[in-house]
Amino acid sequence: MNTENLKTTAKAPGYRILVVDDNQDSATTLTMLLKLKGNEVHTRYGGRTGLEAAENLHPQVVILDIGMPGMDGYETCRHIRQQPWGKDTVIVALTGYGREEDKRKTQEAGFDGHLIKPVDLASLTQLLDTLFSRERTD
Template identity: 55%
Template sequence: MVRVRDNGIGIASDTLPTIFDMFMQADTSLERRQSGLGLGLTLVKSLVELHGGTVQACSGGIGQGSEFIVRLPIRVAAPPKQAMVPAIGEQATTVPRRILVVDDNKDSAESLAILLRLTGHEAHTAFDGDEAVERAAALRPDVVLLDIGLPVISGYDAARQIRAQPWGKHMVLVAMTGWGHDEDRQKSREAGFNAHLVKPVEHAVLAQLLAESPAA
């Protein structure tokens, strides 16, 4: 067991249950001094669970510091088979997909790609709308996780171009964006997206969507 404790900003009690969720950020104020992506603790939890361990967050509240406790199993001669199954959260991925992650925030795209690989998927990245279309043509992924606000061309336009190609007609396109109004969802449908997920996206929701997506 390893404990790491600080006397920093702390974590509010209502945030503790979801602090390890994907895209979760304890400080969402506009004036926050740190601009994290909300993926670091998800990666920590994923890596610890890959080794059969657990991680726990504790805090007395705002301004009272935080403590993280990592527990890892002691190696034995014949470890149980279930300890060797890669898992994120409570479920291991059983159906691998080829996935293209598109986001102009490179750290966000690459971090999500790492998470997907940890669950058994083949993950690739692109960072603008044109590159998304080019990589989709070359890779023929099962699923494209596509941000909307992209440089060069928008995610909507990228989706339309992919759908216009014979190889893209049956590809699963998923909008993953901070834009979640009804008109944004309508635009997604019109551009050819199969689903519209608003950040922060719960891992269980994304995992279920990927599990139900057909393989190319």
């Protein structure tokens, strides 16, 4: 039996992910791609509904847009971090804001990572794997 084929075809364990983005097309596309990678993915289209879903789902990963009306991604992230279940949640900003100042603001708000739209799925997957492997060694 050729074990190399097993390595390439076996699905990696998936994450429980919540995607929060007011751009429904973008959120739906990302959700479909993440599901194809074997993840359990839930989608919401605003900060408040995202926060409510996170409270119920306790996702391992939250992918948050920043520039949303009402409750923006910064505020949503801060609220998640205040919850006992949210302290260990991996939160990644996925945004069109890419200046150094924007990256600093996401870090200050409690994000673990900052990716710029349009995201490359391989980059997102690599970031999540890196964040989770770092979490296990801390």
